[in-house]
Amino acid sequence: MIQAQKLYFSYTGLSPYVLENLDMHIKNGEYVSVVGDNGSGKSTLIRLALKFLKPTSGEIVCHANRVGYVPQKKDAIAAGFPITVQEMLVSYGRLLKIKDKRVAMESLAQVGMESFSSSLVGNLSGGQYQKVIIARALMGEPDLLILDEPSSGVDVESQREIYTFLKRLNATHGITVVSVEHNLDAAVKNSTSIYHISGGRGHFCSPERYAKEYLQT
Amino acid sequence: MLNYGFMQNALFVSLCISILCPCIGIFLVLRRHSMIGDTLAHASLAGVTIGLACNVNPVLGAFVFTSASGALIEFLRNSFKKYADLILTIVLSLSVGVAITIISAGKLGANADSFLFGSILTVTKFDMLLILGLSILSVLTLIFLYNQLIFITYDEDTAKVAHVKVKLINYVFSILVASAISASIRIVGVLVLSSMIALPVATALQLEKGFKATLLYSVLFSVTDIMLGLFLSYYLDVAPGGFTALVSVFVLVLVLVGKKLVSLCSARKKLPA
Numbered sequence: 001m002i003q004a005q006k007l008y009f010s011y012t013g014l015s016p017y018v019l020e021n022l023d024m025h026i027k028n029g030e031y032v033s034v035v036g037d038n039g040s041g042k043s044t045l046i047r048l049a050l051k052f053l054k055p056t057s058g059e060i061v062c063h064a065n066r067v068g069y070v071p072q073k074k075d076a077i078a079a080g081f082p083i084t085v086q087e088m089l090v091s092y093g094r095l096l097k098i099k100d101k102r103v104a105m106e107s108l109a110q111v112g113m114e115s116f117s118s119s120l121v122g123n124l125s126g127g128q129y130q131k132v133i134i135a136r137a138l139m140g141e142p143d144l145l146i147l148d149e150p151s152s153g154v155d156v157e158s159q160r161e162i163y164t165f166l167k168r169l170n171a172t173h174g175i176t177v178v179s180v181e182h183n184l185d186a187a188v189k190n191s192t193s194i195y196h197i198s199g200g201r202g203h204f205c206s207p208e209r210y211a212k213e214y215l216q217t
Numbered sequence: 218m219l220n221y222g223f224m225q226n227a228l229f230v231s232l233c234i235s236i237l238c239p240c241i242g243i244f245l246v247l248r249r250h251s252m253i254g255d256t257l258a259h260a261s262l263a264g265v266t267i268g269l270a271c272n273v274n275p276v277l278g279a280f281v282f283t284s285a286s287g288a289l290i291e292f293l294r295n296s297f298k299k300y301a302d303l304i305l306t307i308v309l310s311l312s313v314g315v316a317i318t319i320i321s322a323g324k325l326g327a328n329a330d331s332f333l334f335g336s337i338l339t340v341t342k343f344d345m346l347l348i349l350g351l352s353i354l355s356v357l358t359l360i361f362l363y364n365q366l367i368f369i370t371y372d373e374d375t376a377k378v379a380h381v382k383v384k385l386i387n388y389v390f391s392i393l394v395a396s397a398i399s400a401s402i403r404i405v406g407v408l409v410l411s412s413m414i415a416l417p418v419a420t421a422l423q424l425e426k427g428f429k430a431t432l433l434y435s436v437l438f439s440v441t442d443i444m445l446g447l448f449l450s451y452y453l454d455v456a457p458g459g460f461t462a463l464v465s466v467f468v469l470v471l472v473l474v475g476k477k478l479v480s481l482c483s484a485r486k487k488l489p490a
Contacts, residue, residue, distance in 0.1 A: 052374060069378040081247060081371055084427035088371070091428075094364040095379035120425065136375075 001144055001176045002026040002049050006058035009041070009048060013056055018044050020200030022058075028143075031170040031177040033187035035210075036197035042180040043072070045197065046146050049178075064144035064176070066096075068137030072148045073130065079122040085132050086117040089139065096140040107135040111165060127158025134162065138169075145169065147179040151186060159183070163190045184215060218451055226345055227337035227404060227447060227457070233352040234401040234413065235443040239421075239435035240359050241397040242414035244390065246422070247370050251415040253290060253394065256305040256312070258410035260286035261398045263315035265332045265407075269325045275332065276347050279399035286312060287391025291384075335406030335458030337447065344403055351396040358393060362386055367428060404447075406458035416465035417442060423472050442468055 007022040018041040026032050034042045047053045048060045050069065083091075089104035098104075108114045111131040116124065124132065130150060137145060150166070151159045167190045170177045181187040187194055188207045195202050196210065205213070218224055245251050261279040263286075268278020286308050293304045320329060331339045359366070365386050368376035376383055398410060405413050421434035446461025453460065 050374070050378060052377060067378055069375055071372060071374050074372075080422075082422060082426060082428055082431040083367070083371065087427050087429065091364045091367050092375070092379065095368060095376070095381060118427075120427065 001028050001030070001064060002060070002062050002178065004045075004048075004058065004060040007048070007055055007060055008057045009044060009053065009055050017056065017200050019048075019197075022197075022200065022202055024060075024195065024202055024204075026176065026178060026195075028176055029170070029174050031167065031179075031190060031192045032195050032204075033179050033181040033191040033193075033207075034195045034197065034202075035181050035184060035187055036202075038182075040197045041200060042197055043148055045202075046148060046178065046180055050146065062144070064142065066140050066142040066144075068140075068142035068145045068175075070130070070133050070137050070145070070147040070150055073126065073133075073153050081122060083121050084118050085113065085121055085124070088121055088132070089136055092136050093139050098140060103139060107139050108132070110138060111135045112161075125155070125158075126153040127155050127162070130154050130158065130162060131165075134165070142175065144176045144178070147177070149180055149182055151181075151183045159186065166190065188215065218448070223338050223340065224451065226340040226342075229345055230340050230348050230400070230404050231443045231447050231457075232440070233348050234397070234404065235439040236436055237352045237355055237397045237400060238413040239417045239439040240356060240432065241394050242418045243421075243432050243435055244366050244370050245394065246415055246418045251411065252302070252305055253287075254398070254411035254414040256290070256309045257283050257286055257394055257398050258402070258407045259309055259316070260312040261395075261402050261410075262329070262332060262407045263312040263319075264399065265402065266316045266319040266325060266329055269327050269329060270319050274343060274347065275327075275329075276344050276399050276403060279332075279402055280347075280351065280395055282312075282315075283395035283398050284392045287395045288388055291387050291391050331406075332402050333407050334456040335402070335404050335409070337404060337451070337457055340403050348400040348403070351400045355393050355396045358389065362389065366390065404443075404457055405461060406456065409458045409462040412462040412465050413439070413443070416462070416469055420465075420469045420472050423469075423476050438465075438468060 004022055004024040007019055008017050009019040010017040034045060036042050048055055049062050086104060089107060090101050093104050105114060105117065108117060111134055113128065113131050113135060116128060150162055163186050166177055169175045188211045191207050193204050194207055194210045195204050245254055261283045264279035264282025265275040267282060268275035290304055290308055293307065297304050319325065365381045368381060369383055369386060373383055401410055401413055417439035418435045420438045421431045424434055426434065442465040443461050446464045447457050450457040450460040
């Protein structure tokens with residue numbers, strides 16, 4: 001689903017590189033959590049996969065028919081933007097050429113947020129907001145869901161609901177999930193595989209092995 | 218008052234800009250770019266002076282130069298990602314520099330002062346047609362790009378994921394801003410033009426409604442501000458632009474006070490007896 005070969009990236013185009021000689025292959029149907037220290041290049045990697053950034057050298061290819069994207073939560077913009085939940089989803093649907101407003105409501109119902117359709121996005125709690133953004137990402141039936149720190153600014157109960165939902169999406173609908181995670185417990189509990197980035201390079205390991213090697217030290 | 222031809226022209230142009238300005242303004246304000254309006258208003262003065270110096274219609278001159286300045290802002294955005302406000306200073310310096318140089322060279326075939334403060338006496342039939350054309354074209358483009366603009370404003374990355382041509386639409390939007398500004402300078406004037414773009418939106422935002430409702434309220438406040446400004450300035454014999462800006466601030470304050478009173482009343486109702 002996502003394949004990177006000899007990937008180098010730096011924001012200046014010169015050494016030192018954020019990502020250096022990175023190889024990665026995420027297969028269809030996987031739930032991969034991308035983990036690493038702050039500034040290790042986790043978000044940069046998915047921004048490269050989404051073509052927001054261009055590699056300095058090497059390549060990264062995404063084979064998805066449709067990508068659903070859950071960006072990092074930006075409180076300042078969401079709080080000041082006068083838009084209702086329904087307006088946001090319907091408007092996003094129009095970008096995907098979805099004319100039927102019911103698709104937006106069905107997507108909201110999937111995350112249990114249909115009763116918030118007329119609420120202003122800026123008035124939602126962190127957890128409610130993130131569920132709405134996931135509902136938006138699911139519009140148009142994506143085969144790949146990319147999330148950037150989905151649990152940041154979200155209460156514990158909502159985190160549990162979000163991860164249960166993501167796990168179910170992956171297991172029952174076969175949607176490939178790639179999630180940049182700082183929540184390592186959630187990464188270990190929910191992923192089928194963990195991609196750990198350190199020093200510009202990454203390696204895959206099983207959640208069990210990751211828990212053993214990194215979490216207990 | 219409406220028997221006068223110049224007043225009918227002014228009323229027509231005012232109606233056009235009172236619809237156009239908030240439609241553009243809502244996206245500028247929500248992008249935290251309301252000062253772009255001020256910079257491009259100054260760019261339009263440079264366009265006016267170039268137009269007057271070359272014997273071209275000054276509104277047309279303003280449109281061309283303001284569009285170019287809008288495109289320049291968009292272009293410079295890539296070079297000054299971390300200093301967005303610096304871009305405005307660069308374009309402002311260029312525009313004011315051009316305007317002052319041409320005015321001080323004494324090469325103008327007419328007086329540019331009316332464009333600084335706004336005037337209802339100078340609106341010609343050609344201006345009316347040009348402003349009507351620009352307004353219709355701009356509103357139609359806005360309707361066509363409505364969802365794309367919402368998402369570019371709200372979350373540019375998500376717009377890119379949905380295959381929105383963000384760069385292209387940003388350039389188109391900068392031309393829309395230019396057309397709103399060049400349509401407005403005749404009546405409102407360069408100095409207070411940004412208030413027409415930002416204040417009705419600022420007032421509508423206080424109502425805390427959804428996007429469509431905020432846009433409609435912005436237009437409603439804009440029509441109210443500009444019509445009141447136009448009629449009262451006629452009777453007070455002052456420049457319509459400056460007085461419209463005052464009316465806009467007054468309406469904003471009125472809404473803020475009203476909102477405060479409503480929240481106080483509802484808080485009192487909730488208190489136990």
